[in-house]
Amino acid sequence: MGRIWEEHRASVIALGAALIGFMLSAYIVPEEEQVVVIAAGEPVRTVNTPGGKTEAGIYLRIPFYERVARIEKRVLDLDMTDEEVLSNDQQRLLVNAYARFRISDPIRMVERAGTTEGVRIALEPILNSVLRQELGRRTFSAMLTAERGTALANVRDNLNRQARQYGAEVIDVQIKRTDLPDGAPLQSAFQRMETDREREARTIRAQGARDARIIRAEADAQAAKIYADSFGKDPGFYDFYRAMQSYDATFAPENGNASSSIILSPDNEYLRQFRGRR
Structure with a gap:
């Protein structure tokens, strides 16, 4: 009886040890996260990285030797507080902007920035600098036109080139507000x-x-x-037409001639059309 109990207890202990070992080794990767497995301080493999089919599920690692760095797979925001920018027409502008990015190279991100918050800290001054340079080339009135879209596209491209060294990809840059100081x-x-x-x-x-x-x-x-x-084509008709216009202007009632008398000689040249001579 005692021997059976000993064997049963050994099985329970072995099962418990296996369960503890599994719990220490297993880790779950959800769809919205990507994972970098780090061994002895060096990244050795990744799970569920962007660009391929989902690899969400349960995975194993070597306990106490390998650790798991979890990285957001979704799009992240980088907010910029109100900053003064000097425009090309020497106007001080208060600019409030933001950028959207995602981690496209998790190994490089772990090596260069450590965490996604480290990426934000690294990109914030770069966004500030690039935005100052780009808006400094344009006038305040230009930022109220379609030229604003071109400026933001340039900011996005320049910021994206800088972000790649941290394993990030910049998707978009937008300006929430561009105002003059009160x-x-x-x-x-x-x-x-x-x-x-x-x-x-x-x-x-x-x-x-x-x-x-x-x-x-x-x-x-x-x-x-x-x-x-x-x-x-008919000079005579033209002479007659002009004479009729002149008579109309001279004798019209609206010209004040309704009660007036005009005395002219019958042989007066002005009345030749009344005599039938041209």
Whole structure:
């Protein structure tokens, strides 16, 4: 009986030791994480890295010799607090930006930055510097146009080149807000923008008036040519037509001639059309 108990107890101990060993060796990799297994301070293998099919599941390591570094597989954010940037037109801007990135090379990330927080700490001053350089080439008004997209694309590309040394890939860079500091600089900028728009409006109106004069002169010249061509075919009719226009302008009631008398000699040249002579 005692011998059976001893054998049973040995089996229980062996099973318990195997269970403890399994618990110390096994680790679970969820879909949203990637893992770097580190042995003696050096990365030796990875699990569930981006770019391939999911490798989520249960894995084993050598207890006390290998350790597991867990790294976020999803897209991460890098926030930039309000920073003053000097634009090309010497305006002080308050810029609030953010970047989105993911860890594409976990081994390099572990070797260069250690953790994802280490990547954030390394990329934050780089984002600040690149943003200052890019916005410093442009005016404040340009950042309110489509040129803003080009500037952000350049910032993203430059930041991505720097981020690769930390095993990261920058997906996007966006500016949440671009403002002038409160106070006199802001009011001065608004007044300058208003003046620029008024100057632009005056230029457009002047160009419109010039074009109108040109069009009117060309139309008058064309009309005169048409009249000359038409009346040149029958000078007598043209003389009669002009005389009728003159009579209408002279004797029309609206010209104040309704109660007035005009005394002319019957042989007056002005009345020749009434006599049937041309």
